[in-house]
Amino acid sequence: MLVTNLSGSHPAFFILVGIPGMEKSHTWISILVCLMYTAALLGNTVLLITVVKEHSLHQPMYIFLCILAVCNLLLSTATVPKTLGVLWSLSTHISFNGCLAQMFSVYFVFVAESAVLLAMAFDRYIAICDPLRYSAILTRSVVVKVGVAALARSFCIMFPAIFLLKRLPYCGHSIMPHTYCEHIGVARLACADISINIWYGVAAGFLSAGLDVVSIAMSYTLILRSLWGLPSSRASPKALHTCGSHLCVIAMFYMPAFFSFLVHRFGHQVPRHVLILLANLYVVVPPMLNPIVYGVRTRPIRERVAHLLSLGVSGRGA
Template structure:
């Protein structure tokens, strides 16, 4: 008589993350840029948050969205990089099954939330340039709060089903994961059963969340550029382009490595595995590190406020 298979008994108590396969000998050297980039990301985003909260003149829609972006960046990098560094330094390579699911959930939720915030920021720039008279009426404090809640709710609803999709799979005690952190498809590929539902769900959610976001962002920028080129004043054109350039840089930094990593995971079987893992780490580290730098360099008001806060702090000591 055949007995029913208990899937929970086939789940490993923990996963063993081996880091970047093929580059284990270089882990200690790779940890140096990883650590510096992470510290820079944490420091830069905390400074942005501190300055935006402290300075009342920055309590405007554009800067409130930037504060949301900084929070998403902190969660995105902090959910993955500390464990990667722990692996590189041979401190701890194990992660319990439930901790792995938790890490995956927060990493993907913060990614989708950040994508939603970038879309909101693109719409903010569209209204500011194409319909400036309605700007204050459209972007009220209430609307901004609702957008922030919508970003969290949307990312939660997209990622919550993946927990059950992974928990239902038998893993036959497979526990060695060639990665530095837990991600949806990285966990699913360890299963000893069909994962077609996971593959199609991951593909659909990528197309319907960040995929749709980047299309709408592109449309908003086409409309913005059309409106900018209709302006008669050259100074007005330069100012409009300047306000959008930092956002455009951030969008490129965020989506390029993320989509490259996503499509490599599914279609780029000829790409070396260590290249894919490095790219997967890149979109967890690069945007959080560079976003505060880009906005501080490109935005004169933020630059002035940051220097003023530090100047005052220096005087107090």
């Protein structure tokens, strides 16, 4: 029987219980999450300030990197404060609409960040395979259009998920074994068939991250083909080094996401507390490591950060 009640059976709020089975470790987990969140805030903020202040870094590659840093900040900030409140037993309640807003924010940022990684792969492709036309192709207006397109696609993909959850009856079920709201986690509390939600999640993942990964793979295949034919023996390692940071960030972003996606649907033997713990680490580990990867592997950023820090130290000394 199809249930069509759209509001009468919605709970006023959900109760987030943290990580079931690991209640005794909540304090230690919260300390770890808090430290990584602080590092993510500091690292991405320093990266943004560095690129904004240094005019020589106002290039498409670094602009995309700034957008990525903003996505990192939004992703972790949308989840971690509530997670810490739950783990510290300070704020375990979240309103129904607040839960949907958090869920939308998390997936909206995820899809947008995936698009930014694709744009960065295209940037590397143009820089290596067609360097003479780089400035003509990746103009400032093009970069702005790419950013707007990424946001528009993310909104169009994730907005229907709100209505898919609102249409479900929950029959008084309000206890959620998690630290923040996820689409399937909320849907599983419903007392109705959630097949549409499951298949929509699969389709949304394919239309966003799935297609982006295929496009990124194609970009790097073309890059490798171009590097293979370079005459200089020193050109290939140098060109590959410019892609190394991006590939590291891609691996940190997509591998945990696809692992979680597959395990949620096919890995029924994986304990629930492991999945919830991984979901919490996913929203802080990549945001924490991304600025470190780019800061260490990208010499212009590394030099400018060191310069800004030296100015700050000398200013305090004066």
